[in-house]
Amino acid sequence: xxxxxxxxxxxxxxxxxxxxxxxxxxxxxxxxxxxxxxxxxxxxxxxxxxxxxxxxxxxxxxxxxxxxxxxxxxxxxxxxxxxxxxxxxxxxxxxxxxxxxxxxxxxxxxxxxxxxxxxxxxxxxxxxxxxxxxxxxxxxxxxxxxxxxxxxxxxxxxxxxxxxxxxxxxxxxxxxxxxxxxxxxxxxxxxxxxxxxxxxxxxxxxxxxxxxxxxxxxxxxxxxxxxxxxxxxxxxxxxxxxxxxxxxxxxxxxxxxxxxxxxxxxxxxxxxxxxxxxxxxxxxxxxxxxxxxxxxxxxxxxxxxxxxxxxxxxxx
Amino acid sequence: xxxxxxxxxxxxxxxxxxxxxxxxxxxxxxxxxxxxxxxxxxxxxxxxxxxxxxxxxxxxxxxxxxxxxxxxxxxxxxxxxxxxxxxxxxxxxxxxxxxxxxxxxxxxxxxxxxxxxxxxxxxxxxxxxxxxxxxxxxxxxxxxxxxxxxxxxxxxxxxxxxxxxxxxxxxxxxxxxxxxxxxxxxxxxxxxxxxxxxxxxxxxxxxxxxxxxxxxxxxxxxxxxxxxxxxxxxxxxxxxxxxxxxxxxxxxxxxxxxxxxxxxxxxxxxxxxxxxxxxxxxxxxxxxxxxxxxxxxxxxxxxxxxxxxxxxxxxxxxxxxxxxxxxxxxxxxxxxxxxxxxxxxxxxxx
Numbered sequence: 001x002x003x004x005x006x007x008x009x010x011x012x013x014x015x016x017x018x019x020x021x022x023x024x025x026x027x028x029x030x031x032x033x034x035x036x037x038x039x040x041x042x043x044x045x046x047x048x049x050x051x052x053x054x055x056x057x058x059x060x061x062x063x064x065x066x067x068x069x070x071x072x073x074x075x076x077x078x079x080x081x082x083x084x085x086x087x088x089x090x091x092x093x094x095x096x097x098x099x100x101x102x103x104x105x106x107x108x109x110x111x112x113x114x115x116x117x118x119x120x121x122x123x124x125x126x127x128x129x130x131x132x133x134x135x136x137x138x139x140x141x142x143x144x145x146x147x148x149x150x151x152x153x154x155x156x157x158x159x160x161x162x163x164x165x166x167x168x169x170x171x172x173x174x175x176x177x178x179x180x181x182x183x184x185x186x187x188x189x190x191x192x193x194x195x196x197x198x199x200x201x202x203x204x205x206x207x208x209x210x211x212x213x214x215x216x217x218x219x220x221x222x223x224x225x226x227x228x229x230x231x232x233x234x235x236x237x238x239x240x241x242x243x244x245x246x247x248x249x250x251x252x253x254x255x256x257x258x259x260x261x262x263x264x265x266x267x268x269x270x271x272x273x274x275x276x277x278x279x280x281x282x283x284x285x286x287x288x289x290x291x292x293x294x295x296x297x298x299x300x301x302x303x304x305x306x307x308x309x310x311x312x313x314x315x316x
Numbered sequence: 317x318x319x320x321x322x323x324x325x326x327x328x329x330x331x332x333x334x335x336x337x338x339x340x341x342x343x344x345x346x347x348x349x350x351x352x353x354x355x356x357x358x359x360x361x362x363x364x365x366x367x368x369x370x371x372x373x374x375x376x377x378x379x380x381x382x383x384x385x386x387x388x389x390x391x392x393x394x395x396x397x398x399x400x401x402x403x404x405x406x407x408x409x410x411x412x413x414x415x416x417x418x419x420x421x422x423x424x425x426x427x428x429x430x431x432x433x434x435x436x437x438x439x440x441x442x443x444x445x446x447x448x449x450x451x452x453x454x455x456x457x458x459x460x461x462x463x464x465x466x467x468x469x470x471x472x473x474x475x476x477x478x479x480x481x482x483x484x485x486x487x488x489x490x491x492x493x494x495x496x497x498x499x500x501x502x503x504x505x506x507x508x509x510x511x512x513x514x515x516x517x518x519x520x521x522x523x524x525x526x527x528x529x530x531x532x533x534x535x536x537x538x539x540x541x542x543x544x545x546x547x548x549x550x551x552x553x554x555x556x557x558x559x560x561x562x563x564x565x566x567x568x569x570x571x572x573x574x575x576x577x578x579x580x581x582x583x584x585x586x587x588x589x590x591x592x593x594x595x596x597x598x599x600x601x602x603x604x605x606x607x608x609x610x611x612x613x614x615x616x617x618x619x620x621x622x623x624x625x626x627x628x629x630x631x632x633x634x635x636x637x638x639x640x641x642x643x644x645x646x647x648x649x650x651x652x653x654x655x656x657x658x659x660x661x662x663x664x665x666x
């Protein structure tokens with residue numbers, strides 16, 4: 001995230017509120033599950049955005065390119081992967097992403113987390129598709145009726161269910177494609193950093209005013225996340241046991257209402273500050289992005305590779 | 317509900333982007349007119365707020381928790397076009413920075429959560445709340461129902477996007493290339509959890525938050541110009557828009573008859589008669605055989621009983637059935653609205 005003005009800065013650990021860390025496990029368990037998940041989510045959001053900034057500032061392969069070149073090149077690759085049908089090519093793309101991550105010094109833990117989480121979620125979604133009732137195909141593993149000799153009559157009845165070759169093909173292609181797209185997106189985000197990434201969106205035609213709104217939103221999101229964290233910490237420090245779900249729901253909605261008031265008032269203060277600096281509605285930026293020959297090489301090679309992937313989408 | 321990369325084929329995600337580009341352009345021009353030079357900070361904070369709403373976890377009966385999307389709430393507070401812009405920006409940030417939702421699916425996610433959801437909710441809110449004073453139970457009920465309807469409309473749209481994939485994209489061997497679940501699986505799968513669980517979370521958050529802001533911050537509704545609730549002239553009731561939309565939907569009802577034939581789809585999942593169950597499972601359960609004939613509908617399959625009709629004749633009967641159903645539902649809606657209004661006026665005079 002971009003640096004905040006001093007009047008909004010506060011000491012806070014990136015991974016969460018120190019008071020939350022100090023709270024005993026019993027105190028944490030005494031809270032509603034929703035409250036615990038919200039507090040953990042706020043800490044994660046702050047921690048993730050800060051760790052992304054540190055990766056983007058490292059000296060690595062992808063960090064060396066202009067954000068506009070990276071947005072153009074990687075979006076072209078994601079589109080090419082999204083039409084890819086060959087399992088071999090998709091596997092190669094995943095391996096290439098791993099090599100790019102190493103060359104860009106993306107921490108192995110972060111990358112491995114993404115490489116594992118994306119396929120895991122896709123596997124859960126796609127699991128029923130391996131069955132004949134969804135995808136058809138030649139059975140490779142009988143599931144129902146159970147492949148046993150002596151079965152009660154009720155177990156032998158019912159529809160025939162089996163894992164099929166077509167189902168496995170559909171599922172593996174789906175999981176590999178999703179993983180390849182997610183890892184490409186993570187490479188783009190992690191090696192660019194949010195503020196530069198938003199400015200890179202100009203390369204794909206996003207209007208300047210939207211880029212400015214995005215950057216401002218991302219910048220002040222940290223302030224609002226901290227405010228929400230404070231509301232939750234205040235609630236936690238005044239709770240001795242879990243409340244009835246109905247009361248907790250009303251409290252959450254009131255918290256959201258309070259956050260809206262906070263966001264509105266912050267918007268007004270930021271607007272006043274902008275007006276006092278002479279803002280007339282036309283966005284201007286000081287920092288200029290520099291387009292160098294190596295950026296052009298990156299765009300040409302990425303788009304060329306994407307075109308090649310589209311040509312060989314049915315296999316090498 | 318965030319659709320990741322790889323779930324939708326290029327025709328669907330490309331089509332969604334093609335639909336969204338004019339919507340984004342129109343929304344930003346509407347918001348620019350309303351907010352003028354305040355648009356950058358106001359929309360940035362609205363988007364940050366919208367992002368934050370998704371981080372508040374709400375307890376759900378059964379010991380778990382879920383979060384609301386919040387775009388109906390923003391539509392009620394700031395107008396639907398501001399919700400389109402703010403929610404779209406949130407979805408872009410979530411896709412790019414937090415990996416929630418795919419890059420290729422940004423258009424589709426914006427269509428469901430940043431357009432269909434806020435507008436469906438906004439229309440329901442306007443229709444039910446009318447010009448009820450701030451802080452009344454009618455506004456709280458209207459906001460809750462708007463949240464519920466908005467979220468389920470978005471879930472239905474996402475289910476349809478998933479469900480059309482096996483028809484739109486297949487490889488040379490005829491296998492699905494993207495989400496392999498047809499409409500009969502994808503739509504119920506998306507709708508069941510939203511109708512039974514997450515719809516109520518959205519309803520609670522939207523209803524309680526509107527009630528809280530009505531009570532504590534009534535000036536909110538006057539802050540954002542013509543897009544906001546209180547500054548809309550009461551004469552511009554959305555009932556006319558709803559009637560037009562209903563009319564269009566009624567005229568489109570024959571698609572429900574024609575499309576399954578063109579796409580080779582079977583009956584909707586779970587809506588099987590005894591014959592279909594026999595085909596699928598090999599036998600008809602005794603309970604189904606016994607109860608199947610319990611009720612004889614006056615117009616079975618949306619046509620007069622016993623008549624053999626051509627496709628055009630059947631299409632005409634579909635439209636007539638749609639009209640009858642629409643009139644019955646509108647009548648019920650008007651009765652419901654009148655009952656709430658009467659209770660409110662009694663509560664106010666007491």
